[in-house]
Amino acid sequence: MDGVVKLRIREVLKGDQNAYGEIVELYKDKVFQLCYRMLGNHHEAEDIAQEAFIRAYVNIARFNMELKFSTWIYRIATNLCIDRIRKKKPDFYLDAEVSGTDGLTMYSQVAAETNLPEEDLESIELQEAIQRAISKLPEKYRTVIVLKYIEELSLNEISEILDMPLGTVKTRIHRGRESLRQQLRNV
Amino acid sequence: MVCPDKYISYMHEYLDGGISVEQERQLKEHLQQCPKCQSHFHELEKTVALLQSTGSLKTSDNFTAKVMESLPKEKRKAGIQRWFRRHPLLTAATLFLVLMMGSMVSSWNQGDEFTVSKQANLVVENNTVIVPEGEVVEGDIVVRNGDIRIEGKVNGNVTVVNGEKYLASVGEVTGEIEEINAVFDWIWYQMKNFFAAIGELFTGAEETKEQSQEVAVFQ
Numbered sequence: 418m419d420g421v422v423k424l425r426i427r428e429v430l431k432g433d434q435n436a437y438g439e440i441v442e443l444y445k446d447k448v449f450q451l452c453y454r455m456l457g458n459h460h461e462a463e464d465i466a467q468e469a470f471i472r473a474y475v476n477i478a479r480f481n482m483e484l485k486f487s488t489w490i491y492r493i494a495t496n497l498c499i500d501r502i503r504k505k506k507p508d509f510y511l512d513a514e515v516s517g518t519d520g521l522t523m524y525s526q527v528a529a530e531t532n533l534p535e536e537d538l539e540s541i542e543l544q545e546a547i548q549r550a551i552s553k554l555p556e557k558y559r560t561v562i563v564l565k566y567i568e569e570l571s572l573n574e575i576s577e578i579l580d581m582p583l584g585t586v587k588t589r590i591h592r593g594r595e596s597l598r599q600q601l602r603n604v
Numbered sequence: 605m606v607c608p609d610k611y612i613s614y615m616h617e618y619l620d621g622g623i624s625v626e627q628e629r630q631l632k633e634h635l636q637q638c639p640k641c642q643s644h645f646h647e648l649e650k651t652v653a654l655l656q657s658t659g660s661l662k663t664s665d666n667f668t669a670k671v672m673e674s675l676p677k678e679k680r681k682a683g684i685q686r687w688f689r690r691h692p693l694l695t696a697a698t699l700f701l702v703l704m705m706g707s708m709v710s711s712w713n714q715g716d717e718f719t720v721s722k723q724a725n726l727v728v729e730n731n732t733v734i735v736p737e738g739e740v741v742e743g744d745i746v747v748r749n750g751d752i753r754i755e756g757k758v759n760g761n762v763t764v765v766n767g768e769k770y771l772a773s774v775g776e777v778t779g780e781i782e783e784i785n786a787v788f789d790w791i792w793y794q795m796k797n798f799f800a801a802i803g804e805l806f807t808g809a810e811e812t813k814e815q816s817q818e819v820a821v822f823q
Contacts, residue, residue, distance in 0.1 A: 433685075434675060441668045449663040463663060470671045547654050566655035572620065591616040594648060601654055602647040 422486045429477055437477075441470050444487065447568060448494050454563040455498035457552040465501055469494035484577075491568070491578045495560055502556045543604065550600040558593030561586055607634070607641055615645050619652060708791045718750040725756075731767075737774060744779065765790065 422443065428436035448469055453462035472493050473480070480489055551559060564575045572590075576583045614631040617623040623631070635642050688695045718731045723741050727734040731750040735741055739756040748765045754775035761779035762769065769783055784793050 431685075434672070437675070438668055438672050441671050445663045445667050445671075446660065449667070450661050453661055454658075463667065466663065467667065467671050467674065471674050474675050543654070544658060547658055551655075562655070566652065567658060572622075587616075587620060587622075590620065591613070594616065594619070594651060595612075597655070598644075598647045598651045601651050604654065 419485060423482060426477065426480065426482070426486065429474070437474055440486065444490055445470070447487070448490055451491060451494050451563060451568055452498055454548070454551055454567045455495070455556075455559060456501060457548055461501065465497050466494065469497055472497070485574075488574060488577050491564070491570075492580070495564070495578060499556055499560065546604050547601070550597050553600065554593055554596055558589050558596060561589045562593040562597065565590055607638055611635075611638075611641055612644070615641075615648055619648060705791065708794045709787060711790075711794070717748075719746075719748045720750065721746045735775065737772075763793070765793075 422440060425436040425440050429440070445466065449462055449466040452465045452469070453459065456462050456465065469490060473490050480486070551562065554562060560579065561575055564570050564578065565572070570578070572583060572586055575581075576586045579586065611631060611634050614623060614627050618628060618631060635645060720726065720728065720733050721744065723743060723745055725736065725739040725741050726745070727736055733745070733747050733750060733752045735745075735752070735754045735756040735758060737755040741756065741758045742760065744760040744763070745752065745758060746763045746765070747767055749767060750764075751767045751770065752762065752764055753770040753772065754762070754777060755772040756774075757776040757778075759778050761782070762777050763782045763784065765784045767783075769781060771777070771781070782793070784790050
């Protein structure tokens with residue numbers, strides 16, 4: 418896949434915009450997922466994921482061909498998410514994930530539409546609890562946990578994405594895991 | 605009893621897959637004796653399992669379209685280049701036509717002067733070529749920017765470019781008579797000649813029409 422992506426990037430560099438569409442198709446779900454787990458909100462996650470792809474395109478000339486494209490796009494998306502979390506004012510999106518409430522989240526919308534059986538509802542509640550726990554983590558732990566467990570990246574890749582020593586990545590994952598353990602042990 | 609911190613740290617090393625054989629042995633030994641640490645370890649494993657159980661999410665259908673709309677406009681050059689790459693045959697044909705039209709139009713514009721192919725028996729008077737009565741002209745006649753009056757006989761084709769022909773009642777032309785007064789006629793005429801030449805090439809006919817090649821320039 419990397420070969421195809423690099424070919425498309427060369428075409429984009431020559432000014433062929435359509436080639437970029439294929440790159441977006443390949444990575445959109447993963448980038449969106451990263452943003453959703455970081456922000457806990459469907460609208461914001463989609464906005465930020467789109468913004469990440471636009472930034473990657475605008476700065477494509479600075480992309481280092483030695484790197485994987487995924488590393489580059491994850492780095493941009495992670496930085497945008499962290500910026501957003503830091504600037505975050507209270508928001509009122511319909512599907513905002515507000516901890517401790519049973520507001521209209523993405524999962525409950527799914528439930529309402531399809532009339533899921535009991536065990537599926539339970540699993541939706543579980544999913545909500547997990548997302549709430551992730552959302553409660555301080556952003557520096559949240560980032561590494563999401564990259565490791567949601568995106569299933571190796572510690573080395575995470576250290577490259579965040580431009581951070583491997584030791585720091587490990588420490589943050591350990592602390593993040595401890596914090597989640599305390600929140601999730603009674604689920 | 606308070607367990608040393610190192611066991612917690614070993615648990616995380618274990619979960620990251622970076623624990624040494626010796627540390628793993630120590631950890632297992634300790635877990636068997638210490639229920640508190642054992643439940644801590646199970647909770648960590650449960651946390652990891654829960655995180656990994658999260659379903660994968662999909663973007664909305666128009667995600668890519670939205671991104672593409674928001675990109676800064678590409679240079680027009682790239683769009684043209686892409687078209688060329690996708691249609692190599694059409695590109696070649698277009699290029700050929702453009703060059704050919706160009707050369708034909710310019711050859712139409714370039715000759716303002718009155719010319720006539722050099723032929724015996726022809727009389728020239730004030731930009732008018734006359735085939736005198738009773739005379740027989742052998743071969744084709746091409747007149748540019750002038751008229752032709754045929755009173756005698758022409759054994760061949762007569763072509764008048766940018767001029768008029770007058771055929772007297774006694775005049776006679778064995779071949780075709782053509783008047784060309786517009787660019788498109790001119791192009792058509794050139795193309796006919798061009799393909800006729802190609803046809804000759806393929807049939808191997810080597811008729812060189814020396815007479816029509818010699819062109820006298822007046823004025």
